[in-house]
Amino acid sequence: MAVFHGLSALAIAIFLAGALSRARFWLSDDRSPGDGGRRPTKRLAQQASVAIRFLLRPQTLQTLFWNGLVMRQVWRESRLRWLIHLTISWSFVGLFAVGSLGNYAADFGAPLEKDDAWFAAFNDAAALALLAGLGLALGRRYLTPAAHTRTIFDDAIVLVLLALLGLSGLLVEAGRILEEGTTASAGGYAFLGYPLSQALEPLDWNWEVAAGWVWWTHAVASLSFVAYLPYSKLRHMFTSPITIALASDKEAPSPENERSANQETEPWPA
Amino acid sequence: MAGLIPERWTERDVTGRGPFSPRQMLELDACTRCGECLRACDSFRVKGDESVALMGMIHRRRRLHNQEESFVGRLLHPNGASERDWDEFEAGVFSCTLCGRCEQFCPVGIKTRTLALTMRQELAGARCKMPKNLGIAREAVLEEGNVFQFPNEDRAMWAEFMDELPDGLLGKEKAEVLYFVGCVSSFSPAVQEVPQAFLSVLLKANVDVALLAGEEWCCGFPLIVGGLAADAQKMIDHNTERLRSLGAKTVVFNCPSCYYTWSNYYPLEDVRLLHSSQFIRELVEAGRITFDDCDLPVTYHDPCDLGRGMGEYAAPRDVLKSFAGDNYVELSPSGSRALCCGGGGDVEMWDPDLVGAINGELTDAVERSGAKLVVQACPQCKRVTQRSLEERKSEIRTLDITEFALEFGKFRDESS
Numbered sequence: 001m002a003v004f005h006g007l008s009a010l011a012i013a014i015f016l017a018g019a020l021s022r023a024r025f026w027l028s029d030d031r032s033p034g035d036g037g038r039r040p041t042k043r044l045a046q047q048a049s050v051a052i053r054f055l056l057r058p059q060t061l062q063t064l065f066w067n068g069l070v071m072r073q074v075w076r077e078s079r080l081r082w083l084i085h086l087t088i089s090w091s092f093v094g095l096f097a098v099g100s101l102g103n104y105a106a107d108f109g110a111p112l113e114k115d116d117a118w119f120a121a122f123n124d125a126a127a128l129a130l131l132a133g134l135g136l137a138l139g140r141r142y143l144t145p146a147a148h149t150r151t152i153f154d155d156a157i158v159l160v161l162l163a164l165l166g167l168s169g170l171l172v173e174a175g176r177i178l179e180e181g182t183t184a185s186a187g188g189y190a191f192l193g194y195p196l197s198q199a200l201e202p203l204d205w206n207w208e209v210a211a212g213w214v215w216w217t218h219a220v221a222s223l224s225f226v227a228y229l230p231y232s233k234l235r236h237m238f239t240s241p242i243t244i245a246l247a248s249d250k251e252a253p254s255p256e257n258e259r260s261a262n263q264e265t266e267p268w269p270a
Numbered sequence: 271m272a273g274l275i276p277e278r279w280t281e282r283d284v285t286g287r288g289p290f291s292p293r294q295m296l297e298l299d300a301c302t303r304c305g306e307c308l309r310a311c312d313s314f315r316v317k318g319d320e321s322v323a324l325m326g327m328i329h330r331r332r333r334l335h336n337q338e339e340s341f342v343g344r345l346l347h348p349n350g351a352s353e354r355d356w357d358e359f360e361a362g363v364f365s366c367t368l369c370g371r372c373e374q375f376c377p378v379g380i381k382t383r384t385l386a387l388t389m390r391q392e393l394a395g396a397r398c399k400m401p402k403n404l405g406i407a408r409e410a411v412l413e414e415g416n417v418f419q420f421p422n423e424d425r426a427m428w429a430e431f432m433d434e435l436p437d438g439l440l441g442k443e444k445a446e447v448l449y450f451v452g453c454v455s456s457f458s459p460a461v462q463e464v465p466q467a468f469l470s471v472l473l474k475a476n477v478d479v480a481l482l483a484g485e486e487w488c489c490g491f492p493l494i495v496g497g498l499a500a501d502a503q504k505m506i507d508h509n510t511e512r513l514r515s516l517g518a519k520t521v522v523f524n525c526p527s528c529y530y531t532w533s534n535y536y537p538l539e540d541v542r543l544l545h546s547s548q549f550i551r552e553l554v555e556a557g558r559i560t561f562d563d564c565d566l567p568v569t570y571h572d573p574c575d576l577g578r579g580m581g582e583y584a585a586p587r588d589v590l591k592s593f594a595g596d597n598y599v600e601l602s603p604s605g606s607r608a609l610c611c612g613g614g615g616d617v618e619m620w621d622p623d624l625v626g627a628i629n630g631e632l633t634d635a636v637e638r639s640g641a642k643l644v645v646q647a648c649p650q651c652k653r654v655t656q657r658s659l660e661e662r663k664s665e666i667r668t669l670d671i672t673e674f675a676l677e678f679g680k681f682r683d684e685s686s
Contacts, residue, residue, distance in 0.1 A: 025299055028339060029290035063379075073377045077306055148305035150325070239300035240378040246293055247379025253581045260583035261606040 004219055011223035018230025022239075055245060063248035068241050080140060087133030088162065089237075091126040095169070099123045100222075114173075115182060120190040123173070128192060130166045134159060154232050161225050168218035174200055175211030289391040297380045298335075301328045307372035307382065312610050313365050313617075316627040321362030324372050324382045327389060330359045360399045363389045365624065367617050368495055369610035370578040383578070390497030401620035404496045412501060415487035415508075418457040425451070426483035428462040429469060436473065445480030447472070448518040450509070450532070452525035453488050454649045460656065461649040461670070468524045468546050468672035474681040475553055479522075485512050489528040490535060496616050499535075506536055513541065522549050524672050526576035526648045527614075533580060545576060547586040547647045550675045554592050559679040561593035568594040569601050569641035571632065571655070572608035573648035586647050586671050593678055601635045609635060611651040618654075629658045636666060647671045 054060060066072045075082040102119060106112040112119060137159060141151050173193030176182075178201060187194045229235060253261060290298070303325055308314050311323040320326035336343040337351040363386065370383035394400040410419035426440055449472060455465040472479045487509055490502030509532075513521065521538075523529040524546040532543050544552075553559045570590055576582050583605055591598050603609060612618075612628030632655060636644045644666055646652045656668045669677065 022299060025335070026292050026295040028335070029292075029295055067377075067379065071377070073379075077309075077375060077377065146305075148308040150303050150305050150308075150320075152303065233302045236300060236302045236378065239296060240302075243297055243300045244379045246296075247381070254584070256584040256588075257581055260587055261577070261581070 007220070007223050011227040014227035015230060018227075018235075022230055022235065057248070060245050060248045064241060064245050067244045067247070078146075080136065084133050084136045084140060087129040088137065091129035091133065092162070094126040095123065095130065099126065099169075114176065115186050115189070117189040120173075120187070120193070124170075124190050124192040127166050127170055130162065134163050134166065157228070158232055158234055161221060161228065164221040165218070165225060168214060168221055170196055171214045172211070172218045173197075175207055175214045178207040179211040289388050289396060291388075294381075294385055294388055297385055298328050298332055300378050300380060301325060302378070303329065304377060306375040306377060310372040310375040310607075311366075312369070312371070312612065312628040312631060313367060313624065315631065316624060317365065319362070319365075321358065322365040324366070324376075324380070324386060327359070327362050327366070327386065330355075330362060331389060334359060356393075356397070356399060359389075360393050363393060364401050364404075364615075365617065365621065366615055367574075367610050367612060367625075367628065368615035369574040371574075371607060371610060373578065374606045387495065387497070390495070391499060392497070394497030395500060400496065400498075403619040404498075404616060407492055407616070407619055408496065408498055408501060411488045411490075411493055412504065415505075416453045416457060417488055417492045418453060420457050422487070423484035425456045425486055426481055428456060428465050429481065429483075431462075432466050432469065434470065434473065439479075440481060440483045442480040442516075444517050446478040446518060447480070447520045447522060448513055448516055449479050449481055449522050450489070450528055451481065451486060452523065452528040452649070453492075454653065455524055456486075458649065458653060460653045464524055464649050464652065464670040464672055467670065467676040468522075470676050471546075471550065471553075471559075471672055471679075472522070474676075475558055480516055480518065482509075482512050482516075489531040491527040491531040492616055494531060494535065495614075502531075502535065510536055510538065513538070520544060522546060524647075524649065524670065526573045526579065527650070530575040530579045545580070545582060545585070545647065547576070547589060547671045548582065550671060551585040551588050553675075554589055558682045559675060560682070561678055561680070564594060564678070565597055566594065566643055567597050567599055567639075567641045568643045568645060569599050569636065569639045570604075570645050570647075571601060571611070571636070571651060572604060573646065573651050574608075574610055574614050576647055577608055578606060586645065589671060589675065590645055593674075599639050599641055601632075601639050603635070611646075611648075611654045613650040613654040625654060626658065626661075629654050633658045633662065633664070637662075637664065641666065643667045643669060643674075645669050645671055645674050 055064075071082055071085055074085055098119070099122075102110075102112055103114070106114070114120065140146075141149060141155060141159075145151065170192055173190055174197035177187050177190070177194060177197040182194075182197075184194065187197070225234075229237070301324075305325060307324045308320065314320065314323040314326075321330055334351045334355060337347045337355070338344070366386050368383055368386055373380070373382040376382060390400075394404065406419075407417050411417050414420065415422040416425065429435055429440065449465075449469060451465045455461055469479070469481075487505050489509065490499075490505040493499065493502040493505070518541070520542040521532060522544045523532070526545060529543060529545045532538070550559065554561075568590055570586055572578075572583060572586075576586075587598070601608065609632040610628060611632055612625035618625045636655070636659070642665070644655065646655060646668060647670065649670065652668050652670050659666055659668060
């Protein structure tokens with residue numbers, strides 16, 4: 001585990017260096033006389049209380065809910081793109097918040113077992129959504145791209161990394177089930193992981209060794225993802241909520257102007 | 271926002287070393303190249319070149335930044351980005367009509383119009399990179415007070431052709447309402463019926479109105495959208511001083527760009543600013559103008575600066591629906607996604623062919639609507655659209671909302 005913790009520290013350091021370079025970029029053109037001598041980090045800190053007050057405004061929260069969490073604007077433009085975004089982003093958040101942090105919590109003594117019904121089912125459902133979203137994304141971007149779709153190399157790296165994370169995660173689960181000899185009654189809630197373990201069982205590998213390799217593949221993919229995040233388009237996980245929140249600064253139009261303005265956009269389904 | 275987020279996080283002019291606010295730098299970073307703005311961009315539709323759409327501009331600006339500011343960039347480009355790179359960036363930025371339509375499509379809420387405007391500020395204001403004709407227009411505005419380089423004392427010549435012009439109107443020293451006419455309406459022969467119509471409406475409604483005539487200077491809009499906001503201050507100061515001396519508490523405009531500029535750049539908290547469509551709606555609501563029922567199919571085109579710029583979509587529709595009722599038809603698209611006429615962002619000064627080509631989409635939409643009359647609320651939109659319809663030998667009429675009110679409205683004082 002010392003190697004893993006060392007690699008984790010390295011990945012986080014690379015992430016932080018990237019995050020700092022982004023923050024420097026955001027402030028790189030802000031050179032008004034009063035700010036010239038202050039460090040970007042200090043200036044950012046000074047904005048924190050203001051930003052929190054702005055964030056907690058009802059109007060900001062409403063905008064964040066509709067355009068950030070529910071992604072209404074994306075839904076208006078393309079149902080397919082909305083579905084892709086929703087499945088990938090929410091399953092990713094779920095896998096990180098429940099799956100990864102849950103495992104950490106279990107390591108530190110939280111009353112949580114990997115074969116607990118809800119935990120296993122949740123992780124597999126999220127993995128299924130992630131892989132389905134990735135499949136749709138690959139099809140949309142590479143098989144039937146829309147006229148305005150622009151694909152760069154970064155898109156491929158991101159999709160491959162996410163797919164590697166999802167698939168290796170399932171293999172980790174299947175390997176663990178085989179290694180621990182989990183029974184169907186105990187492991188059946190892992191509705192993807194358990195059948196996968198049964199499919200792999202005839203290979204007659206040494207699962208104590210193989211599970212370790214699969215685990216390391218997943219771990220390295222996860223740490224690569226963390227390290228790569230601020231240098232890739234994945235950083236929009238952080239920048240988009242901020243720009244969406246800032247966009248709520250517009251003065252609310254009168255109801256009649258709102259109606260006349262938005263007659264072309266389809267309303268959110270009731 | 272109202273003071274919650276500090277000014278420097280949102281808007282700024284070229285007072286610091288660079289014109290971009292931290293928010294705008296964040297927006298440059300937040301663009302994921304999703305391509306939604308390409309769908310919205312009429313310049314891109316015509317030119318097929320990404321660099322004229324916001325996504326392309328952002329991409330080029332980030333690349334310039336990397337070449338000039340990043341560690342690796344400075345190693346590879348010790349002399350900074352090349353002139354050619356900056357020229358290519360300039361060509362894209364100055365092909366944008368600043369219609370702001372892409373802002374309605376951006377899924378991450380980038381304020382595209384303001385961002386494109388800041389790019390122009392950086393190019394024209396800080397780097398002196400701008401189309402040659404913008405430089406000529408700048409000289410014209412600063413020297414003559416109008417963008418057409420005509421003697422400014424001829425600014426109210428259109429009024430002298432009116433039959434019912436009251437004596438002394440042009441020299442009036444005090445009035446309740448100032449009618450700020452704007453350069454296009456004042457000097458462009460193709461749309462001089464627009465100010466004539468609006469002044470007639472004002473007079474028929476017994477408004478105590480005055481014109482600044484030769485003392486009206488350009489509002490500053492062409493300079494501001496050209497990226498030369500600092501030069502507009504002279505215009506703002508002069509027009510504000512003339513307004514104060516007139517004592518007017520209301521300013522009315524038939525030009526949405528002037529209305530936008532006065533609303534956003536003039537320090538006038540105690541003065542009411544109204545676009546002609548809003549003023550006419552007030553007359554309709556007060557029963558001072560009525561319309562007979564009609565069976566003429568009518569449609570309306572939202573000008574960028576009135577709709578997306580000022581958020582006014584309802585006033586002109588209310589007026590038209592009070593006339594046309596069920597015969598009023600919407601263009602598709604309309605409202606916040608209305609098409610650009612092509613005449614915005616000063617682009618006509620250096621690329622008139624692009625303007626005409628952009629307008630083709632709007633003219634198609636008008637023809638598809640089945641309307642026999644398209645009403646607009648902007649002299650520049652009317653000028654460009656009318657020309658396009660004439661070239662197609664279309665029988666569809668174009669009228670400004672002021673001309674429409676004058677032609678079809680019955681004024682209470684007349685009928686009683």
